[in-house]
Amino acid sequence: MVSNSSQSTVALWGPGSCQEPDFLDQYEVLRAIGHGEFGQVYLARHRLTGADVAVKVLKTETQDISDLSEPLMLRSLEHPNIVQLFQVMRTRKNLYMVMEYTGGGQLLEHIPPGGMQQEEACRIFRQIVCALGHCHDKGIVHRDLKLENIMLDARGHAKLIDFGFSTRFTAGQKLNDLWGTLAYIAPEIVLKQEYEGPPADIWSLGVILHCMLTGSYPFRGDTPQELLMRITLARFQVPSSVPVKARRLIRQILVLNPKKRPTVKQILQHPWLRQGEPCAPHPSSQALPTRPDPAILTMVFDLGFDPYQTWVSLAKRKFNVVMATYLILKHQQGQGVGSTFQGQPVPQWLRPCQRPENLSNVPVLPERSTSQPALRTFPLPSEYLLPEDAQQPGHRDIRGGSLPAIPLRCPPAGAPTLRSCSQSDSGFPRPKPSRVLVWWSRAHSSSSSLDTAPRQGPGHTNGWKQVRSRIAACVRALCCCCVPCVSNKMAQMSQRSDVPHP
Structure with a gap:
């Protein structure tokens, strides 16, 4: 090589370069397969999908490696005949470039x-x-x-x-x-x-x-x-x-x-x-779509990742662990290869979420009868608004039918009121699905007992009590933070309704 330019001093080193825990949590190093001008190249295996990847390890003498052009160039290049970049991982010692293995x-x-x-x-x-x-x-x-x-x-x-x-x-x-x-x-x-x-x-x-x-x-x-x-x-x-x-x-x-x-x-x-076949088209020459493939997004969710965070990572091109998993799955789909879980156990933060195998015992959400009043929908929290670079012109903050469902979040006990919650940008911990089902089952059991009472004529106070009870049950099921205040108010209204009109 002939060089007359200044570059960061980069050293090639042996197999010990891939022994950092942050890297080994996600990849299993198999063997060294070569080296480039600035780093050693290894064959590794993605633990979650079982896909073989090529990893170039760059080690610098200084803390600043911004002079290295390869990660920056590959971030903006997407073509069927250019090696695909999956992930860029920066640790205290190394820079890992996870790429497609040819x-x-x-x-x-x-x-x-x-x-x-x-x-x-x-x-x-x-x-x-x-x-x-x-x-x-x-x-x-x-x-x-x-x-x-x-x-x-x-x-x-x-x-x-x-x-x-x-x-x-x-x-x-x-x-x-x-x-x-x-x-x-x-x-x-x-x-x-x-x-x-x-x-x-x-x-x-x-x-x-x-x-x-x-x-x-x-x-x-x-x-x-x-x-x-x-x-x-x-x-x-x-x-x-x-x-x-x-x-x-x-x-x-x-x-x-x-x-x-x-x-x-x-x-x-x-x-x-x-003569022969034409030049390959550039299906990936544009930026990654802001609406990911629903099938691949489902697989990413099954592996334990948040679909919304995957969406943001793709839209902002972060090339982090979430984006790498999505790109590897998409690459496997294009190659006609299914993902397989191989290698050592994955750390807790990367393990897939557990799902019940038998769904027959899971309580079913009650269906609202035609006589019950419909509930108004509430605005989504501000943290679930789409990023500006992921929104389509003229369709801001609108989720299409093919997009992943956004999980609802309820504030814990002792949280601020509903009005203050809607004005805050901070999110609340996500409740467990079992609690929501219990709340619904309790509300349904309390409201279903009212259906056995004989119906009165129009204008009777007993009919209004049934409506108020059902409204209170729905509010308790949807907004856990409003259970105490709604229960007290409903009780007061029920006591007032028992007083005969003069």
Whole structure:
């Protein structure tokens, strides 16, 4: 690697780097699978879902690691041919990047000595170009494109990885940092000239395509100095076994003048790449939807997480443990793999909530008869309002039918009155479902005994007593904080009604 820029000092270290309890509570480390420029990479298993993930561990000598660009870049990149980021965990010593595990190995390992078949090379190269185009559309240049940074998954799809050298750019912006691998580096970078990021990435694409079709690099030298000299001259030979259209594309890319190199869109329109399957669409190029998949949200709830907190984590792109669980489940769904619980026991704060196996003995909520008055609905607490970035324009604070139900919360005994509760932004502890069912069963038993009494004619005081009793029962069931005051008032009203009218 050639480097002229300052970066945080990052050390590579051994298996002990993944032994922190905060990390081991969520993942089981299996083995080391490689290392990048700034950290060691391990194969781990997500304890809740049983999914295999790749974890890059970064350790810095200083407390500030804001100079490391890879976590920041991957947060804003979502494409089928770019490795997916699941979680970013910061501890006192390390920074853990939990990512998708491809499992198919490096593209370099799949290139035979004479080069790949034309159809296979065309398919994979098209996916690489599409991934790079998504990066450029997001204002990001990779600056270290090479065969070792392109992985294949189990289905043979290309995945672009290792954004440690990447940076953001604007149209026409000149860069002067010297990053890259010698065999793939652009001539303007070798000459230490100011350069634009996208044309430098395009040059690396030409080197990759040449290697895929021939099995060898276009520029070779016995020493690094000889290699760099050949790059600055841009002299190379393409074997005649390479198809004519592919040879023309390589020669169009590997030109000295950066302004004469084609863009990503122009490469995708080349006749050699237009044969076969089209470029993969960008279903995830936009921000994650503010309305998560209800099926996956149900699975997240079954694992013990709050659906609302999952929603907020996705909308604000926190990449925390909740968002990681949702993304891993979604990734498993896309791969056609179901989640399985494996590994060591999960800590208490990550254990799924317990559910009764036999629901036959659970009391059922009573149904309101047509003669009973309907109750007015109360406004939701302010803490359950959707975040502004998760609200749709023109539909503020409206929950759709496909969204998860929001759990009701009741204040404990001795809490402020209902009026003061509605003016406060703080939430109350969530009551246990068994208590709510007991309250309803008691209210129902008290009100059902009134139905056995003979009905009186209209205007009789006994009829009004039944209405008041049912209202009091409903209020006691819904608002536990109002039980004492409502009971006293209902008792006073009942005593007054017993007094005969003059």
